[in-house]
Amino acid sequence: MATRIRLQRHGRKGYAFYHIVIADSRAPRDGKFIERIGSYNPNTNPATIDLKFDRALYWVNVGAQPTDTVRNILSGEGVLLKKHLQGGVAKGAFDEAEAERKFAAWKTAKESGISAQISKVSETEKLKAKAKLEAEKAVNKAKAEALAQKKAEAAAKKAQEAAEAAAAEQAATAEEVPAETPTETMAETLA
Numbered sequence: 001m002a003t004r005i006r007l008q009r010h011g012r013k014g015y016a017f018y019h020i021v022i023a024d025s026r027a028p029r030d031g032k033f034i035e036r037i038g039s040y041n042p043n044t045n046p047a048t049i050d051l052k053f054d055r056a057l058y059w060v061n062v063g064a065q066p067t068d069t070v071r072n073i074l075s076g077e078g079v080l081l082k083k084h085l086q087g088g089v090a091k092g093a094f095d096e097a098e099a100e101r102k103f104a105a106w107k108t109a110k111e112s113g114i115s116a117q118i119s120k121v122s123e124t125e126k127l128k129a130k131a132k133l134e135a136e137k138a139v140n141k142a143k144a145e146a147l148a149q150k151k152a153e154a155a156a157k158k159a160q161e162a163a164e165a166a167a168a169e170q171a172a173t174a175e176e177v178p179a180e181t182p183t184e185t186m187a188e189t190l191a
Contacts (some may be wrong), residue, residue: 005066
């Protein structure tokens, strides 16, 4: 039986995550599997990988062939390096303690790189949020200035209309010369 280490798709459309499984190469992608050794979520930044390291190392040592993506995942987690170092120990190139020291040094460098990447991502998100807030403040300030200008223009127009109406009313009253009252005209005619 040819065993493969491969991804089994889960999740909804457009938001997939994967289980890392050991399966017979003839089994369907999402079908029957022998063992689940981890999960892979590419939707996060950086991608979240949860892996049973010992079981993955066991299956690689007994000859299970990883797919290309799983090979990259196992390489990133150090499973393939650990296998390589175990091969060096078996050949007598160095002892077990040296292999563990090399693996530990690689692991700390990898973890510091990941933590730096996470902090960089969070910092860029903070900067984007700050820039977005500043842009929103600028837009709100421009809207407020436009609204204040519009209100000032409306108030000036209203004041001008009121002044024109007052001037027209004053001109109308000035044009209206007080006509003689009917009693005066009657008195003059009778006299």
